[in-house]
Amino acid sequence: MQVQQKLEILADAAKYDASCASSGTERRNSRDGKGIGSTTGTGICHSYAPDGRCISLLKILLTNFCLYDCVYCVNRVSSNVPRARFSIDEVVQLTLAFYRRNYIEGLFLSSGIIQSPDYTMEQVVEVARILREEHGFRGYIHLKTIPDADPDLLARAGRYADRLSINIELPTAASLSALAPEKDGAAIRISMARLRERIDAGKDKTVSGKRPPKFSPGGQSTQMIVGADASDDRTILSTSADLYGRYRLRRVYYSAFSPIPDASPVLPLQSPPLVREHRLYQADWLMRFYGFESHEIITGEQGMLALDMDPKTAWALQNRAMFPVDLNRAPKSTLLRVPGLGVRNVQRILAARRVRAVRLDDLVHMRAPINRMLPFIQLPDHHPGATLDAVSLPARLKAIPAVPQQLGLFM
Amino acid sequence: MHSVYLKHETDIEGWRTAARQLIAHGVAPQEVDWYVRPAQDVAVQEDFFAMADDVTNLASPRLSGVSQENAADNRRLMVPRQLVELVRPVILHQAPERFGLLYRVLWRLQRERGLMRLAGDADIARLNVMAKAVRRDMHKMTAFVRFRETVVEGRQRYLAWFEPEHHIMAAIAPFFIGRFAAMDWTIMSPRMGMHWDGTMLHFLPGGKPEALPAEDAGEALWLSYYRHIFNPARLKLKAMQKEMPKKYWHNLPEAELITSLIAGAGTRTQAMLERMPEPPRRKIIGYQRKLRRPDIAGGNE
Numbered sequence: 208m209q210v211q212q213k214l215e216i217l218a219d220a221a222k223y224d225a226s227c228a229s230s231g232t233e234r235r236n237s238r239d240g241k242g243i244g245s246t247t248g249t250g251i252c253h254s255y256a257p258d259g260r261c262i263s264l265l266k267i268l269l270t271n272f273c274l275y276d277c278v279y280c281v282n283r284v285s286s287n288v289p290r291a292r293f294s295i296d297e298v299v300q301l302t303l304a305f306y307r308r309n310y311i312e313g314l315f316l317s318s319g320i321i322q323s324p325d326y327t328m329e330q331v332v333e334v335a336r337i338l339r340e341e342h343g344f345r346g347y348i349h350l351k352t353i354p355d356a357d358p359d360l361l362a363r364a365g366r367y368a369d370r371l372s373i374n375i376e377l378p379t380a381a382s383l384s385a386l387a388p389e390k391d392g393a394a395i396r397i398s399m400a401r402l403r404e405r406i407d408a409g410k411d412k413t414v415s416g417k418r419p420p421k422f423s424p425g426g427q428s429t430q431m432i433v434g435a436d437a438s439d440d441r442t443i444l445s446t447s448a449d450l451y452g453r454y455r456l457r458r459v460y461y462s463a464f465s466p467i468p469d470a471s472p473v474l475p476l477q478s479p480p481l482v483r484e485h486r487l488y489q490a491d492w493l494m495r496f497y498g499f500e501s502h503e504i505i506t507g508e509q510g511m512l513a514l515d516m517d518p519k520t521a522w523a524l525q526n527r528a529m530f531p532v533d534l535n536r537a538p539k540s541t542l543l544r545v546p547g548l549g550v551r552n553v554q555r556i557l558a559a560r561r562v563r564a565v566r567l568d569d570l571v572h573m574r575a576p577i578n579r580m581l582p583f584i585q586l587p588d589h590h591p592g593a594t595l596d597a598v599s600l601p602a603r604l605k606a607i608p609a610v611p612q613q614l615g616l617f618m
Numbered sequence: 619m620h621s622v623y624l625k626h627e628t629d630i631e632g633w634r635t636a637a638r639q640l641i642a643h644g645v646a647p648q649e650v651d652w653y654v655r656p657a658q659d660v661a662v663q664e665d666f667f668a669m670a671d672d673v674t675n676l677a678s679p680r681l682s683g684v685s686q687e688n689a690a691d692n693r694r695l696m697v698p699r700q701l702v703e704l705v706r707p708v709i710l711h712q713a714p715e716r717f718g719l720l721y722r723v724l725w726r727l728q729r730e731r732g733l734m735r736l737a738g739d740a741d742i743a744r745l746n747v748m749a750k751a752v753r754r755d756m757h758k759m760t761a762f763v764r765f766r767e768t769v770v771e772g773r774q775r776y777l778a779w780f781e782p783e784h785h786i787m788a789a790i791a792p793f794f795i796g797r798f799a800a801m802d803w804t805i806m807s808p809r810m811g812m813h814w815d816g817t818m819l820h821f822l823p824g825g826k827p828e829a830l831p832a833e834d835a836g837e838a839l840w841l842s843y844y845r846h847i848f849n850p851a852r853l854k855l856k857a858m859q860k861e862m863p864k865k866y867w868h869n870l871p872e873a874e875l876i877t878s879l880i881a882g883a884g885t886r887t888q889a890m891l892e893r894m895p896e897p898p899r900r901k902i903i904g905y906q907r908k909l910r911r912p913d914i915a916g917g918n919e
Contacts, residue, residue: 259853572739
C-alpha cells in the first residue's frame with residue numbers, strides 16, 4: 208500500500224480525537240544548526256478544516272487495526288472500515304516532510320491496540336525516540352498512551368513527548384463498561400495518577416538543586432465523548448472538575464459524538480447538537496479561569512446547560528440579586544462573574560480604576576460587548592435601573608448576536 | 619510646523635531620537651509631521667538587520683535605557699515600561715499615523731502619570747489595537763507560510779511566498795531561523811524578501827509569487843491529509859474563517875479544497891446515517907484483558 212493511501216485511512220481514523228494542541232510545553236529551538244524545530248509555548252494552528260477544528264499537529268494513528276470493540280469508535284474490531292498500518296519510518300519521514308514545509312507544529316500519534324498494549328505502546332514510543340534522538344526533532348510531540356501498558360513504557364513515553372494523554376472516553380464508569388468493554392475506568396485513573404506524579408517530579412528541583420529528567424513538560428490531557436451515552440452536563444462537568452483537581456490535567460476535551468462510517472447499531476442515531484459541545488467548553492472555561500464551581504454552572508433543566516445562551520449569562524440571570532456590579536468597587540472575583548467581561552478586560556479595569564473612575568466610554572474603547580453587560584453593571588454614568596429585574600431580560604439578551612468567543616477548540 | 623523624516627518604515631531608532639528632541643524642545647504633537655523616506659535598498663538592508671536583532675531582545679528596555687545615558691538632558695523624560703513594550707509592535711503597523719500617535723502618547727505621559735494604565739483612553743486603546751493587529755499578523759505568518767521544496771545546486775532549498783499586512787518581515791525572521799536553522803530557505807513578499815543560507819540572513823528586494831516552484835511531492839500528501847482529517851458531519855465555517863480568514867487562502871495550497879469539501883459534506887453525512895449496520899466481515903477473536911500482577915506494576919526490572 209502506498210504511503211498516501213495509508214495516510215488517508217489513518218487520518219480518517221484519527222479525526223475523532225478533538226485535541227490538537229501544541230501549547231504548554233517548554234520553549235526550544237534549533238538555532239544551533241543541529242536537528243530541526245522549535246516550540247513557542249502558546250502553540251500555532253497551521254490550518255483550519257471546515258469543521259472548525261485547528262490543524263496544528265500531524266494527527267494520525269500508527270495503525271487502525273484494533274483488538275478492542277468500543278462501540279463509539281470508528282476503529283473498533285467489529286467495524287468494516289478499511290485498515291492500514293504505517294511503518295515506524297513512514298511516520299518519522301512524514302512528520303519531518305510536513306514540518307520542513309511549515310505545515311505542522313509536530314506529531315500527535317495514537318494507535319489501535321495490536322498484539323498487546325505493551326507491544327503497541329512500544330511501537331508508538333519508538334517513533335518518538337527516533338524523531339528526537341536520530342533526527343534531533345525539537346518540534347511538538349503528543350503521544351496517546353495506553354493505560355494497560357507497562358508503567359515503564361509510559362515513563363519512556365514521557366521522556367520524548369511534550370504531552371501525554373489518556374482518554375477517559377465517557378463521563379461515568381458504568382457507561383465505559385457498557386460501551387467499551389475492554390477498557391477499565393480504574394486502570395485509566397491509576398495511569399493518570401501515575402503520570403501526574405511523574406510530571407510533578409519532572410518540574411521539582413531536587414534537594415541538590417539538580418534538574419530532574421524532563422517528563423511530558425506540556426502535562427497531560429484527556430477527551431470525553433458527549434452524547435454517546437445518556438450522561439447529563441452536570442455529570443460531565445463534575446467528572447471534569449474531578450479530573451482537573453485530582454490529576455491536574457491541562458485540558459479536558461469534549462467531543463460531540465458524530466455519525467461515523469459503519470456505526471454500531473447500539474449507538475444513538477441522533478448526534479447531540481454541536482452547540483452542546485460549545486457550551487461545555489464555555490462552562491469548562493468558567494471553572495478554570497473564572498472561579499466557578501461545577502455545580503453552580505448548571506442552570507438549565509434536567510442537569511443540562513442552557514443551549515440558547517452562554518453559561519455565564521444564564522448564571523447571572525438566575526442570580527440577579529448579585530447585580531448590578533459596581534465596576535469601580537467590586538473585587539476581582541465578582542468582576543469575573545459579569546457577563547461579557549473576560550479575564551483581559553477585568554485586568555484592564557482593575558488597573559484603570561487605580562488611576563481614575565472607569566466610565567462607559569472606557570468600556571467602548573476597550574471593545575467590551577457593552578450591550579450584553581449593561582443590565583448587569585453600574586458606573587458613574589450608568590445604572591441599569593429596572594432593566595435588570597425585567598421579565599423580558601432573558602429574551603433581550605438572547606436577541607443580541609453572540610460575540611465570537613476565544614474558546615479552547617483552537618488551543 | 620516641524621517635519622521628521624524617518625529612514626524607513628520601521629525606523630524605531632529614528633523615531634526615538636526625534637521624539638526625545640521634540641519633547642526636550644516642548645514641541646506639541648499637533649506641530650509635528652512624520653514622514654518616511656522612500657526606500658533605498660542598500661541602506662534599508664542594514665537597518666533591517668539592526669531591527670531583526672532588536673526584536674529578538676524583547677526584554678531590553680532600549681528607550682528608557684537611552685534616556686538614562688543622557689540623564690543630564692532628559693531628567694524629566696517619562697517613559698514607562700508599558701510604552702516601551704507597545705512601541706516595538708506599533709512601529710511595525712502599516713498605518714501612517716503610528717509615529718504621530720506614539721509621540722502624542724509620549725507627550726501626554728509627561729503630564730498624565732497613570733495614562734498607560736487607562737486601557738479605556740482613546741489613544742491607549744488605539745495603541746493596544748494596533749499592537750494586537752501586528753502581533754496577530756506575526757502569529758499568522760508563523761502559521762501560514764508554506765514552503766515548497768526544490769533542489770538548487772544539489773542542495774534542498776525551501777521557498778515561500780507570503781503577504782503580511784504590516785511591516786513584520788524582519789521582526790519575524792528570528793522565528794524562522796530558530797526553527798529551520800539547518801535549512802536553506804527564502805520567504806518572499808511584495809515589499810521585501812529574506813533568505814537564510816544556513817549561517818546568515820540576507821534581505822532582498824520585494825518579489826513576485828511566480829518565482830515559486832510549481833510542484834512539490836510533499837504538498838500532495840498534505841492535501842490528502844487535509845481532506846481526510848476533516849469531519850464532514852460537523853461543519854463550522856464561521857469558526858474556520860475567524861481563525862483563517864479568506865485573505866490568506868490564495869497562498870494556502872489546502873484552501874483550494876475547502877469549497878468541494880463543504881459541498882460534499884451533507885451527502886457524506888447523510889450516507890453515514892442511512893447506511894444499514896453490517897455484520898463484521900472479519901473473524902473476531904474475543905479480546906482477553908490481561909490483568910497486570912501488582913508485584914510487577916512498578917516496572918519490569
